[in-house]
Amino acid sequence: MKTLQIAIIVGSLRKESINRQLANAIVCMATTNVSFHFVEIGDLPLYNQDEDDHQSNSVLRMKSEIENSDGVLFVTPEYNRSIPGVLKNALDHGSRPYGQNSWDKKPAAIIGISPSPVGTALAQQHLRGVLATLNMPTLCQPEMFIQMKEGFFDKSGNISEASEKFIERWIAVMLEWMSLNQHP
Ligand code: FNR
DSSP: OOOOEEEEEOOOTTOOHHHHHHHHHHHOOOOOEEEEEEEEOOTTTOOOOOGGGGOOHHHHHHHHHHHHHHHHEEEEBBBTOOHHHHHHHHHHTTTTTTOTTTTTOOOEEEEEEEEEETTTTHHHHHHHHHHHHHOOOOOOOOOEEEEOOOBBTTTTSOOOOOHHHHHHHHHHHHHHHHHTOOOO
């Protein structure tokens, strides 16, 4: 069975990001037949359509990492009931120049964590709209909104036993779905 190459994009640039911590924990929990690769977005310039004909090296690097992946996992916080600007900036860069959309047909999945009980639900809903425009089939169910509470991560940064099975099941469904949505 082919090893799935999954790109991970974290929507936070913060050093102590709980979403990056979640992404790291997911990488550690994943089983065989998958290889995760973090695609960094913090070095991308602000999107400017004037640059479409001479995209910067960081943009070209990101586009090629996405194009070489079999799917994209977005792990993102919610900012002001939407997605962080840095994530939208990366999505816009990857969609251009016109006709060279690096996201095209890449299966996607979304997960996020926030201190708020409904945290990331609205950001995820906004992100789904953008991904539809980018032609990324996106895992619908199960949705995964995680509230950050004391003890969610253990001292080593892993997901603690109480939530482990729950997240593990989601990872399994997500990977199966990515695998079923591959385009030749
Ligand atoms: C937030 N936060 C937040 N949380 C939420 O659940 N809904 C929201 O709309 C917002 N809005 C928001 C705006 C801005 C500008 C910031 C900086 C923060 C709180 C956010 O969930 C919290 O800071 C997380 O820890 C951010 O994720 P990372 O950076 O830890 O991954």
